[in-house]
Every structure is written in structure tokens, then in C-alpha cells.
Amino acid sequence: MTTRQSGGGRPPRKQVRLAARLPGVDGTTLRSGPRSRGPIDFRSFEQFARTAERGLFDFLLLAEGPEGPGEHRGRTDDLDAVGRPEPITVLNALAAVTDRLGLAAAVDATFNEPYELARRLASLDHLSAGRAAWHVVTTSDTSDTSGPSDTFDAPGAENVRRGGFPDHADRYSRAAEFVRTARALWDSWAPDATPRRFEHRGRHFTIEGEFTVPRCPQGRPVVIQAGDSDEGREFAAAVADVVFTWHGTPEASSLLYADVKARLAAHGRAPDELTIMPGITVVLGDTDAEAQERAAALRGQQISPRTAILALERVWGRDLSAYDPDGPLPGIDPAPERVLVQGQGQGQGRGRGRVRDPLAVAAEWRALSEAKGLSIRETVIETTGRQTLVGTPSGIAAALDVWVQTDAADGFVLVPHPDPGGLDDFVDQVVPLLQERGAFRTEYAGATLRSHLGLPEPVGRSGKVDP
Numbered sequence: 001m002t003t004r005q006s007g008g009g010r011p012p013r014k015q016v017r018l019a020a021r022l023p024g025v026d027g028t029t030l031r032s033g034p035r036s037r038g039p040i041d042f043r044s045f046e047q048f049a050r051t052a053e054r055g056l057f058d059f060l061l062l063a064e065g066p067e068g069p070g071e072h073r074g075r076t077d078d079l080d081a082v083g084r085p086e087p088i089t090v091l092n093a094l095a096a097v098t099d100r101l102g103l104a105a106a107v108d109a110t111f112n113e114p115y116e117l118a119r120r121l122a123s124l125d126h127l128s129a130g131r132a133a134w135h136v137v138t139t140s141d142t143s144d145t146s147g148p149s150d151t152f153d154a155p156g157a158e159n160v161r162r163g164g165f166p167d168h169a170d171r172y173s174r175a176a177e178f179v180r181t182a183r184a185l186w187d188s189w190a191p192d193a194t195p196r197r198f199e200h201r202g203r204h205f206t207i208e209g210e211f212t213v214p215r216c217p218q219g220r221p222v223v224i225q226a227g228d229s230d231e232g233r234e235f236a237a238a239v240a241d242v243v244f245t246w247h248g249t250p251e252a253s254s255l256l257y258a259d260v261k262a263r264l265a266a267h268g269r270a271p272d273e274l275t276i277m278p279g280i281t282v283v284l285g286d287t288d289a290e291a292q293e294r295a296a297a298l299r300g301q302q303i304s305p306r307t308a309i310l311a312l313e314r315v316w317g318r319d320l321s322a323y324d325p326d327g328p329l330p331g332i333d334p335a336p337e338r339v340l341v342q343g344q345g346q347g348q349g350r351g352r353g354r355v356r357d358p359l360a361v362a363a364e365w366r367a368l369s370e371a372k373g374l375s376i377r378e379t380v381i382e383t384t385g386r387q388t389l390v391g392t393p394s395g396i397a398a399a400l401d402v403w404v405q406t407d408a409a410d411g412f413v414l415v416p417h418p419d420p421g422g423l424d425d426f427v428d429q430v431v432p433l434l435q436e437r438g439a440f441r442t443e444y445a446g447a448t449l450r451s452h453l454g455l456p457e458p459v460g461r462s463g464k465v466d467p
């Protein structure tokens, strides 16, 4: 949202939105070290949530995918969360140890059902007194290791798939109808707190009855969207309150920002009814050089020799286990077809498959490796990293503020690498500087997530929706 705040005689200033994301299936989080308790321990979630609330963040987002941990030729990826709890359940527990922080869960609109999910989200909204959000995800049917490393893969969705995997457009059409149906259910209680019958007949769902959860404190939980395709952006413009993106440079982000905001008018919405928040990873240091050193050390930890070979095999589509990670890239070309590395069943590792355009990615990697004299591992480190901002707290506060003031973003979803503790430095060192700049709140003004985001409470309607 583009609320502006004036303080200390300064002109009104667009406010930066902040949120934090804890990955589910993942390829970037470092859970090693003496303080790490692993991805299933509630205390890890609690620590993260308390830090985000101390930083006055709008919300904490728990990522999720239908797939199990990323696996390749029978071995689980080094950095994947093996054993992770179901996000909405965790958020219900977090509601009891936080007061103001918004609580957002990624839940797939391809594999769930509106009545059940609407109930679970409305229940979370009641238990948290108005802090629930739903990140509506649809799950990709391909992965692309040249982009973010935690893409979400259909091949891993066998554990929940019913019949064939729907194509891209169908997934979005189901998601749009899913959200409309869920909203009709949330709206189905009359203002005098009596339930009314709902009825929905559509292409994907035909349901009727009475919704069992009373109208929730926010009216409707906040809706977050992240897909980047044309359909994904249209879907966001039609239904989302927040867009979460991976466009991690101001240039890329401002293009997306202008595009998505321009789509709102066709849906009868104003630009500030949708908040756009790129996911960013920040590495801090007392000096720029120290921050760079720390960033390099983190990348080295993330890309072990084994992970480097694995990333290479996903591009080349061949068994490259005999290659030395500290040696040069393979002279042979990637396998041309979309066949996958031999080994498990059809040969595809779960969770992450082959990149979209292997020949182009291989050519890019080779060019980089030759130009800079990089080994396999160094090339993977250089090409798959996602450390958006590396620098001093003041440099980073200034950069974030500029992104927001120039409408390249409305705010950011922080995705820290080390867990736990990855968010503390940002909250302790960068948040106060954003506050000094008059670009970030110094206290929560309201109690609900809608109020943090400046969104009005929606007006309840009848239980009928258009298909």
C-alpha cells in the first residue's frame, strides 16, 4: 500500500512494507550451526516470528509445496527441509505467542478444496484476532535452476495428485474460482452473526450448505499471490491484496510493478489496493567489504561440492558425478531432450527437475566460467545465488527506501539464509535506520493484518457467487 506518513516536519513519505518468509521446501536456507534446531522444532518458528514482530513487520509467511524434499538420483538435496510441519497448524500455534504480526501460509489452490481451506483460514483469523493471510500458490510444472532455487515442481506432487496434473491455465482458472468461492463462504454469515446458506456452481466446484465458522475478524483473510506469468499477474490484479515476486532488482521490479498496477483498473481497483513486495535476501556487514566476504562465505556453505554437481546435472541432464567440482565445466553438451538423469524411476529427482532451456543455460554458464576462469562449483555459486542486497545497514536502508519511493516496490519480503537468527541483524540494524528516514512505522497502528496493510475490511455479501 502506498500510505504516506509525515513526521518531524518532513514531507509525507511512502511507507516501506516489510514481511519475512520462512522457506518450506528449499534450496537456500542454512540450518546448520549450534543455534539451529531444524525445520520441525516449534522454537525455530517462534524465534523467527518474535523477531519479525519486534521489527514491526506486516506478516510472516510460511512457504509450502506439495512435494517432498528435493531429491536427485536417490539423494536428498543438502539444504532441503527434511521433515516439516504443516504451515497453518504452525501459524495457529504462533498466534498464541505473537500479538500483532500477520500470519500467512502458502496453500495450494490446485490440490485443496474451498470449504475445508476457507474453514482453516477463518479459524486462524479468529484465533489470531484478525491476522490471517493466504498465499494462494498453484505449483509449477517445471523448475528452472537458473532462476530462484526453490521453484515448486509438479513431479513432486504425486503424493497429492488426483488424476493428471492440470495445465497452467486450468490451475489459474481453478485458483480464481477457489478464491471467489472461499470469499463467498467467508461472506456468508449475516452481519447479525447468523449463518446463511451459500451456494456455488462453477466449472471447478459445485458446493452448497452452511459455513460453520462465523464471520472472521478481518471479514476475509488477506490474499497473497506470487505467480509471474500473464495469467498469474491477471489473477493478482483480480483478487490479490499482496503480490510477492522474485524480481530482485529495482529495474526488474519496477517493470513488474508498473505492469501489475496498470492491470488493476480493469478490475475496478485502485493502485493502492494491491501491495507489491519483492522477496529479497540481505547480507550485512560493518563495511561493504565485510558484507561481501560474509556473502561469499554463505554462498560457499550453500553450494557444497555435491550440490554443485547436482545443479550441473539438472542443466546437462546427464550423470556428471565423475566430474571434479573444482575443475572446469564439462566439454560435452547437455542432453537435448527433456529426459532426466537416470537413476530413480523415470529418472527425475523429486522437487526439482531439469531447467527450461538447458542449451541456453549451459552456454551462459560456459561463457561465464571462461570469462572469469571459474570452476564448476564457482560457476554454480555465481549463477544460482539470490543475495539481493549486500552492504552496510545504512547502505541497505537507503537502497530499500529508494526502491519504494521510486515505485519499484511497496515493500519487501525478507528471505534470510541462516536459520535461526537470519532476521535479527536486519531488525536490529536496518529497521531503526528506515524509521529514522521516516519510511517505516515505529509502532503498529492497528491490530489486524488488514490494518497494517492499510486495507479496508471488506463488506459482507450474500452467499452467492458467479461461477
Ligand SMILES: Cc1cc2nc3c(=O)[nH]c(=O)nc-3n(C[C@H](O)[C@H](O)[C@H](O)COP(=O)(O)O)c2cc1C
Pocket (backbone or CB within 6 Å): 062, 063, 064, 065, 066, 106, 108, 136, 137, 138, 139, 140, 152, 226, 227, 228, 229, 230, 231, 232, 233, 244, 245, 246, 279
Ligand atoms: C515468489 C514466489 C513464491 C512462491 N512460493 C510458492 C510456495 O510457497 N509454494 C508453492 O507451491 N508455490 C510457490 N510458488 C509458485 C507459484 O504459486 C506458481 O505456481 C508458479 O510461480 C507458476 O506460476 P506462474 O507461471 O504464473 O509464475 C511461488 C512463486 C513465486 C514467484
